[in-house]
Amino acid sequence: MSTQTEIILETVEFDDDGFMVDPNAWTPEIAEAIADDQGIQLTDRHWVVINFARKEFEENDEPPTLRRITKRTDVNTKEIYQLFPGGPAKNASRIAGLGKPTGCI
């Protein structure tokens, strides 16, 4: 974790599960920092997922399910697991500054 990441993360409020308390306070820099904290270097492909999740949240007020992401973007199941190792549903939502996903799929 870089010093810059630490500085950014200190300014952000997270809940006990590591999700941002206020999704509206999210910025792309915060996304980079959360990802860095999880050992992920964000690429264009990560951003396809993050931007889609943010857009869905703005429209529906909840984070999209994993299935919805893989159906509506060109990122398939295999790829999303590679992009967000250790549980893509939670990790993608965390990095996108959204709450814990509640969908079962």
Place this chain on the structure above:
Amino acid sequence: MTDNDQNDTRKLSIISSKGSLDMAYPGLILGNAARMSGIEAHMFFTFWGLDIITKSKLNSLNVATVGNPSMHPWFHIPTFLGAIPGMSAAATWMMRREIDKLDFPPIGEFVEMIIDAGAHVYGCKMSMDMMKLTQDDLVDGAVVLGAMEFLELSEGGQVIFV
């Protein structure tokens, strides 16, 4: 910041022993949920559950209308009416429609999805011998496994029987 490493050591084993449409989904949903949360998932398909990963069967799983006490809410009918020809087909059609509305995939796509998600999928060797099935009859990515081997790799994890 996050205590995200706790799932790295978690392990879930699911035994699916029933091959009706309504009994196929619970195991698949739990296995998929495990993978979405970063939990290692081992799925053992045995006896009628083997139909769920058998290429020639998986797209024609049905809902049983006889001997199934849980038909509510879409198809609540007395058992003796459930035996009328066409009832099972109607219940199956209704369940497929409801599942689709919730954006859950059909069985074939679901199985493919959990394999892509990194779940381990096993066909029970004894059941396969009994049903005269070979590796080629199973979906791509499924592995033939004996009960003892499955128990060995389930050691230390949670086990769910469906």
